[in-house]
Amino acid sequence: MSLFFIVALPFFGALLPGLMNAAGRAACAGVTFTVSLAAFIGLLTNLPSVLAGEVVMARVDWIPSLGLNFTLMLDGLGFFFALLILGIGLLIIAYARHYLSRDDNMGEFFTYLLLFQGAMVGIVLSDNVLLLLIFWELTSLSSFLLIGYWKHLPEGRQGARMALAVTGMGGLAMIGGMLILGQIAGSYDLSVILKNRDLIQADPLYVPALILILLGCFTKSAQFPFHFWLPHAMAAPTPVSAYLHSATMVKAGIFLMARMWPVLSGTPEWFTVVTTAGLATMVLGAVIALFKHDLKALLAFSTVSHLGLITMLLGTGTAFGAMAAMFHILNHATFKAALFMSAGIVDHEAHTRDIRRLGGLRRLMPVTFVIATLAALSMAGIPFLNGFLSKEMMLEEATHTVLFGVPWLVPALATFGSLFSAAYCFRLIGHVYLGPVRDDYPAKPHDPGSGLWLPPAILVVPVVAIGIAPFLAEPFVKLVTASVLGGEADVPKAYFKIWHGLVPALFLSVAAVVGGLLLMAVFNPLLRLWETTPRPEAKVIFEAIVEAAAWLSGKLIASLHNGAFTRYAAIGSVAIVAAGFHAWSTGTIALPTRTPQAAGPVPIAGWLMLVAATCGLVFLHRNRLLSLILIGIVGLMVSIGFVFFSAPDLAMTQFTVEVVTIILLLLALNFLPKRTPVESTVLRRVRDVGVAVAGGLATFALAYHYLLRDAVAPPISEFHLANSYKGGGGTNVVNVILVDFRGFDTYGEIIVLGIAALLIYALTETLLSGRVRARLLNRKPDQPQAGDMHPMMMVVLTRVIMPVVLMVGFYIFLRGHNEPGGGFIAGLIVSIAVVMQYMASGFAWASARLKYPYHGVIGAGVLIAGLTGIGSWFVSKPFLTSDFTYVRIPPFQEFELATAALFDLGVFLAVVGAVMLSLESFSRLARRENMPESEHPMDIDPSRDDPPPDEAGSAREAV
Amino acid sequence: MELLVASAIGVMTAAGLYLVLRLRTFPVILGISLLTYAVNVFLFASGRLTTGAPPVLRDGMTVYADPLPQALVLTAIVISFGMTAVVVMIGLGAFLGSNDDHVDDQPDGEEDGAESTS
Structure with a gap:
């Protein structure tokens, strides 16, 4: 299927759920599923070409003069992400069908979801950076709509605003970076940009471009210090959290870093910024996640932490790091989406997500327990599950990475993060599912219908399958890595294996898991310590910044735009006078080139009438009806003037407009006071006369000046006169x-x-x-x-x-x-x-x-x-x-x-x-x-x- | 003749400015109308003044008035009608809503004026 269809299908399909809303929930979800499935199958039809290493292209020129072309490209990396987006999308749609309650407007939900899906597929398939930016902004907008889907919840609205503000600002920064990049490379086509590594990295604008683009990526992928919006976005319905905020949208920033890897990476700037941000995010996210009591908040911070992990891997700039990053994206998408969905099930069944109120669900919800436990153990890095493999690759890469000249810094911090990561996974299993069955759940939990547990169960299948047989994923991940590297480096030879021998990474891995278990043993004292430690609250800081910005712009706007006519008139007048002064002080005055034409008695009479009517209007303006008659005379004289100066069309227009204008003013005058009272002081009137006379003299001087001089350059009127009959057929x-x-x-x-x-x-x-x-x-x-x-x-x-x-x-x-x-x-x-x-x-x-x-x-x-x-x-x-x-x-x-x-x-x-x-x-x-x-x-x-008698x-x- | 046109533009501008400075809706509208005339004539005059040669092609004629400013001013006249109508409507609505035809809120009633417009 053409790439255009794959991108267009979700967008056009977004019209359908709203239409099908009345036909019932099953029909509504069904049509959404069908649309996604069609796009998914369309994507799969391109699989053979991608496996053969080809790059599928589709191109339509949109605005070639701006370099904005609708160019799509499908390579290994794009295919991988599109597969995640559409594949997990299908599962999410099925899950959401059962998750949303009858009170929720399902058509609206699926419309937003499909819009998001289309935008996301657009990002990963774009070959033009400007096109990519458009889709990028679309994901921010549709994510805003989805987070705020439950409009009645203030958290939803606040979270949506925060997400839009942060990702939107990042998007703006990225536009700047992409434009610089396009200017350097001379083209906005990614396929061209990616081939110009040396040119771009040698350019003095490389660092600004890099920072701007990274701002976009970091905000989107919730990297420190922009990580705070993601937990607040968890106010969205769980299918949205699972889809946008774990599997797809937050990976858009990572996708872009991977996409730009061939041109941007490998420099010290890239290495320092990206690796540091990734490492900080990873550790911070993991530590905070451990102490969150809301199941979704825990998962949100763990997502932040894992995104940091992937970012750090991309930051190292080595081919092995890139491969590990790609592998971890795949693994994280599978186990994290499954975890979110299982958290949604717990919320749905027990009516609470507070870990302190849960426990013992193992007996009540065995199916959910198995799914969640497998996924969580994978996240913790337990062997025979896929998370173990990529986490070990990460630790392996960390041991070779030297940041700030300290060789032990990266491995130590990576292990520290992994340790907390393992700890919160154990906490999730232990405090929610294990332990004694309680009798004070808000609702009696039990396993849901297959509609809810089947989608996460399907995701757990690759978690286990890849974990046991890593070679299944190896060719695909290497294919994706090859397209990330883009020929700048060779794909690493390393095999995906569970047992690499007694390498340092294994010891670090063991240390992390054991440390995690030990942390769980001392969890309660730790929690008390955590709760007594003061911490900056990101939301408060964010709101203070927003408030300050709003206050500042309010001040600015109130002074310029206060709603008073006089203020606008004053600003306009000052601007005009300034422009006039500039022209006056920089221009030159040439001698007259035209001889004045003699005025006969008729023009003089006309002029006298015009001036008399105008002056009369000024003196008699308090009588409003009379002033209307006088302004009618002015208009009439102007139109006669047009006739005199060879402009019959203007005269006819002016004359007829005059009639309708006077009728209009009469209609208005019907309601308005018939007289203007005297209220301004004599002094004020003298001032106004002064302003008016100055303005009048200025326009007079300007008009008189140019009427006596020919145009500086020949006007284009000759062209019109010459071609009017020939080309336009009219005289x-x-x-x-x-x-x-x-x-x-x-x-x-x-x-x-x-x-x-x-x-x-x-x-x-x-x-x-x-x-x-x-x-x-x-x-x-x-x-x-x-x-x-x-x-x-x-x-x-x-x-x-x-x-x-x-x-x-x-x-x-x-x-x-x-x-x-x-x-x-x-x-x-x-x-x-x-x-x-x-x-x-x-x-x-x-x-x-x-x-x-x-x-x-x-x-x-x-x-x-x-x-x-x-x-x-x-x-x-x-x-x-x-x-x-x-x-x-x-x-x-x-x-x-x-x-x-x-x-x-x-x-x-x-x-x-x-x-x-x-x-x-x-x-x-x-x-x-x-x-x-x-x-x-x-x-x-x-x-x-006094009615007349015989009406x-x-x-x-x-x- | 140039002097006549230029001075007419100047007189209409001055009168228009004075009326606009009255700061009541009706004189302001009349003032803006006068300014519109002045601006239209000003733009028209940028084609310089020609008598007896309308830009309608005739056999044997070689000199025509400049058609371009005329076309531009023609549309300007029509648009200025639309603009006047909108301004009149806004002024009328403001008067009917507050029984006051000042273009600015008056100082004593500033508080409630601001509230009712927001």
């Missing part, structure tokens, strides 16, 4: 630019317009559903209302004129490509025609005749424009490439058909929809619940104080 260059040359801009533009309209609609809905509604309902008009709500003259006129306006709009639309006009202007004209009906005949009357909701009109417009653009893909052209042709249908003249017209139709619809939706939303505020829904076009407002009669006459 109106402005319209061709809009729908063709810069069609993508326009497309974005109509989307923004649509979003603005929807925002207005949403705000209206919010207002109408909140406490404002009561205020609106009880609102008394603050000035006398007109007696006839819908004057007859206006009603008749608007209805007669409607078809004419629509025809004009249609005409303007059609001619737009060659003459001034087009979708924007036509849309505004048609909107005005519709608004007129609302104004004249009333909201209810107009709404009742409305067939299409305005949201739909906006959507249709954006869709039509988008589909027109997509259409060009079918002829292998880039998005929004336009085409045109000339056709003749007798008896008409020859005319042009252009795809741009279809795009313009989309623009037209979006504009109509957006304008109408905005205005309609405003009108809805003015409507009251008790308003009579009159079907008649003309009626009299009954709420008026019904006059209304009837008018119909």
Whole structure:
């Protein structure tokens, strides 16, 4: 099966559990299992190629310009991890089916689980580091969802947040490291990076890249000092703990270290950092684990410890270390997942995970006892179980490792860690399963159904099989090791054997087991000592850091982003002034190159009207209605100015926009106070005048300056003029630019317009559903209302004129490509025609005749424009490439058909929809619940104080 | 003529700034509208001033007004309508919610103002 399918299956499959949720728990789990199984089988079909030593590749260019390609690679290492992820995943799914209670939403759980599985498979199969980073972040996110799956538990939420914060930060650091690595190697493809060991290690940026990448790996794999999130993640349901936090996700960091081993390892920096972190994690985790009373917490810290062990092995940088690491990953995944699942069974049956309240379960739960004991003994390093083999290899490697120039340091610490490791394993067996049967369990424990014990039992099979017959695993582990080494070193010849003779590792191993037993003998005094020793609590430190960071960013945000308009305006103004000052102080002023054009009487008259209206607006702005009329004059003069300066399209747009804007402001003014009171002091007004005049003078000077000078570089307008007819098939260059040359801009533009309209609609809905509604309902008009709500003259006129306006709009639309006009202007004209009906005949009357909701009109417009653009893909052209042709249908003249017209139709619809939706939303505020829904076009407002006598009669006459 | 256009831009900017500094929703909206006019004319003028030569191709014509700023300003006009509408809606909602059309919370009512918006 193609690698794409293996990665894609869990992602697409993630849609299914939610759908199957209603079909029952078995169906839900079944479909998840099937999806995983399909991916698992797909992986196995690639086994022959992998065994033959080939590297299976699959490649699709995604964003080649960024070096981001969807490239997948399957070699021994990737296969090994994918096998663990999908194989253990299958067992976990089966286990979770029986573990989750009826109150849990199973569809949600399995959706998250499949998302995680897909992301994880993506990590191990990625051949592109950027792609790998995307999957890496996806695992952090899906892990967040899974840890917080029991949303009602505060521990779950806190644990999820902590895990996301720590692994997310690590992920960010890793992005930086990977980008550096890609820059050094000149490619983001792993297969290329891995071949450039010398180049990368010689680069001065090698150490920063190494540290950043290791930060990502250490946070993900819970290495000291980032180990603290893992125990808190145990608030997740046990299947999640077993899957993510022991077998797979926490191994992602280790996977990456193994993946990068050929290029990053072997340097003193790598050796010191990785080995030290691994060793510290291993010892610390083991010591803490021994004193944990929560079964899952014990296992969590033991996982931390074992991850440290593997990290240390990778840190040594020798081929034997890498082989031991790979072997231990396999062994740890099997016995630890089994242990977690058995802990889940104990929790499920006895209703407690507290070791102090358990004991004697051997007689009550014999099957679970056998499974857990075999797995725990393997973890302790007892011969004939697989943990013994890899642990002995670890000790063997430790005896050859010299850290900080002290030859005994690593072996001593490794043995010390193993000793505690053995001790907590014995404690797990002894305090939970052995001992006398108690009579105070929270629930009567007994062995569960096979659904719960079978998955861990299956995992125990390889634990024993590899332990007795190590040669079974040897070829596979060596294959994986070969792909880790990547040709940088030879695979070690050493055989996997139980008996190596009387080597130092054996003595250390024996010492660890015996020491573990001795520790158990003095456990109670030790525990008292431990509990009286003060220790730093990681969670408290973490929360203090988070709190400090939140406080700091809160301070920062509150000063910049306090919600006050004035603050934003001030920040913006200061930035603009600073930019202007920079330009002023660094630029030069050339002499004028254009001669000023003489102004005739008409422009001067227009200018006078504009200035008069603007000044009038300033002086009369307290009377709000009057100022609306004045601003209408300003807009009108601006549009006349556009006509004068050869911009007919602009003039038409400005003019029509002016109409709808004034209507909009009138609708708003209906609710607002009609006058602005005098409240600022004279001094303050003088200051404001000063600011305003300074700003005005600056813009004046800037505009005047460039109007008298030619552009510094030739503008691209000549291109548009030359190609408008040839390439775009239209003679109106402005319209061709809009729908063709810069069609993508326009497309974005109509989307923004649509979003603005929807925002207005949403705000209206919010207002109408909140406490404002009561205020609106009880609102008394603050000035006398007109007696006839819908004057007859206006009603008749608007209805007669409607078809004419629509025809004009249609005409303007059609001619737009060659003459001034087009979708924007036509849309505004048609909107005005519709608004007129609302104004004249009333909201209810107009709404009742409305067939299409305005949201739909906006959507249709954006869709039509988008589909027109997509259409060009079918002829292998880039998005929004336009085409045109000339056709003749007798008896008409020859005319042009252009795809741009279809795009313009989309623009037209979006504009109509957006304008109408905005205005309609405003009108809805003015409507009251008790308003009579009159079907008649003309009626009299009954709420008026002095109703005219024969209102019904006059209304009837008018119909 | 350049002087007329440039001074018109300056006058509209100054008036717009003054109105925005009134810090009540309605004058602020009018002020922003004036600033929009000023900015649009400013952008339009970046194509320099040409009379009697609209950028509609005709046989025999060789000089046209610069079409590019026109196309950009056309969309700017339409977008500014959308922006004005949103601002008006926000201002209206704030007034209806608090019966106060100042754009900033007033000092005495600052506490409850902050609570109700958060």
